[in-house]
Amino acid sequence: MAMPGISANKLELLQIADAVAREKSIDRMIVLQAMEDAIQKAAKSRYGSENDIRCEIDPKTGEAKLSRVLSVVEDVENDSTEISLGDAQARNPNATIGDLIAETLPPLEFGRVAAQNAKQVIVQKVREAERERQYTEYKDRVGEIANGTVKRAEYGNVIVDLGRAEAIIRRDEMIPRENVRLGDRIRAYIYNVERTQRGPQIFLSRARPEFMSKLFAQEVPEIYDGVVQIMSVARDPGSRAKIAVISRDSSIDPVGACVGMRGARVQAVVNELQNEKIDIIQWKEDAAEFIVNALAPAEVTKVVLDEDSNRIEVVVPETQLSLAIGRRGQNVRLASQLTGWDIDILTEEEESERRHKEFTERSQMFMDALDVDEVIAQLLVTEGFATVEEVAYVELDEIAQIEGFDEGTAEEIQSRAREALEKLEAERDARRRELGVEDGVSEIAGVSTAMLVAFGEAEIKTVEDVADCATDDLVGWTERAKEKGAEPVRHKGVLEAFDLSRKEAEDMIMSARVHAGWITAEELEEMKAAEAAKAAEAEAAGTGEVAEADAVGDGQSAPKQDGVGDPAAAAQG
Helix, strand or coil: CCCCCCCHHHHHHHHHHHHHHHHHCCCHHHHHHHHHHHHHHHHHHHHCCCCCEEEEECCCCCCEEEEEEEEEECCCCCCCCEEEHHHHHHHCCCCCCCCEEEEEECCCCCCHHHHHHHHHHHHHHHHHHHHHHHHHHHHCCCCCEEEEEEEEEECCEEEEECCCCEEEECHHHCCCCCCCCCCCEEEEEEEEEEEECCEEEEEEECCCHHHHHHHHHHHCHHHHHCCEEEEEEEEECCCEEEEEEEECCCCCCHHHHHHCHHHHHHHHHHHHCCCCEEEEEECCCCHHHHHHHHCCCCCCCEEEEECCCCEEEEEECHHHHHHHHCHHHHHHHHHHHHHCCEEEEEEHHHHHHHHHHHHHHHHHHHHHHHCCCHHHHHHHHHCCCCCHHHHHHCCHHHHHCCCCCCHHHHHHHHHHHHHHHHHHHHHHHHHHHHHCCCHHHHHCCCCCHHHHHHHHHCCCCCHHHHHCCCHHHHHCEEECCCCCCCCCEEECCCCHHHCCCHHHHHHHHHHHHHHHCCCCHHHHHHHHHHHHHHHHHHHHHCCCCCCCHHHHHHCCCCCCCCCCCCHHHHHHC
16 A cells, blocks of 8 residues: 555555565665665766765655755865855755755656666665674674584585574684584584674584583583583593683582483483593682592592693503503593693502602712712702702702701702802803803893803804804794694704703894894884783783694694794894
8 A cells, every 4th residue: 555645656666675675684775775776876877976966765655856966165176076155055045165056957867777776886885784794793792602504515614504694613623533414403602703704604513622611601500690600611522621620619519510310411422422431520710639630530640740841751550551641642632631730640569769869869969069078968869959059049048957958068068059050051151162152142131151151152243143043943843743643753952951941942043133233122112012012912802822732732833934923033023
């Protein structure tokens, strides 16, 4: 039924706009705006593109009004877009400089070409609006689980129809050996949404630890309510996973809540993850206890933590060694990812032999360096002294308190330790001079005399030589094996023996570049500030925390490429 005062054509225009808006799930006004732009384009081709022609469609009646807009100016330079003040006041007595005068144009009859062009404009505008709607809708859903239907597979990547958008699961984000068919229902974790030339790209994953966390949150009401909290997750997709949970309510067992009645809850997650075996572990504040739990089902005899290097030695019985390590190191690798500690597995026999060897070597070192008998040397080792430096610079009371020692003995031992260090320093200095290492290298922050000798043996003799190094040159790198199943190749760095971190090596190289005059101290500070800001931004966005998990587990890094990925090398340029 037609409304009074509205033609059929006008009604049809509004109906088309409504239909398109519903189909594409976009605002009706966006479609009308696209139509206005299309009519404007057609009118400009009729009346001339130099004219400022505007179209307005009444959203209630569907009536389209065409008008030419002229700007009121004092001196007219362009007749197509400007009008003099006198002419404007003739039409409107209240007109002033800067006002806009609209001239109504007759309705436009569309030809075939104009109609085709108008269609293209409308289609393009609607497509852009649809893409923006998709991006706006899904960018806020990052971190959620999406349900969709498998639409097609391309080169191992799976395209998923989410209903109102399409998403992609890359091959490396799929569970290994998982077969999906056209039309299958599939669930996945939305980890990124990006704007691209072809519209928003929604990235899904079934292999990330976060996917398993979200599945547990769906299956376990206690997790959804916040009573039970997931602290960390480690996965070997399609094979095995470990999840650490803690309860905020002492009356609720977090592991039991995740397992469910007769294992129903965890079984639902296992089925979704293609029968991936899941170890549910209770999270503990105490690192040692947590790591022991993480290595389950293996039994642990003893643990020794080294908090400075974030490493832990775990001693297990001989019969438990293979269980603790797992198939291809899977159990210990997942435990390392779960806890954030580097884990070394030893048998009781190996640990005993190693400790005996360390005790003997340290005792002999003290005997040689301090010129003391075996009993005194062994007493020092037993009390925890590992180096001559510790003996030389520790508080005198700590040595004097050793059973059988007095203050005089402690002073003598400490004096001998300092003399031994001075002698060693002199020998190292003589050696680096012999190797031709310049004095300026010793002024670089963090460089010791022992490092100077190492530099000399590696033919690094000037400040410029140090400045020209990449981080990998100093700390070494691991190259992945070219053949499948082969062991990775370890390339030693010049300062590998000194247990430098990559950060310390980078700082040393940058300090050398400042000394060499390649960069100024102010530029170095600016670079550090920019890096810190970038790191803080990445942390805030929640990226990179899982990305490094595999690298930590493998203990491998990419092969060195002349400064690629090396902040120190990049700064040189």
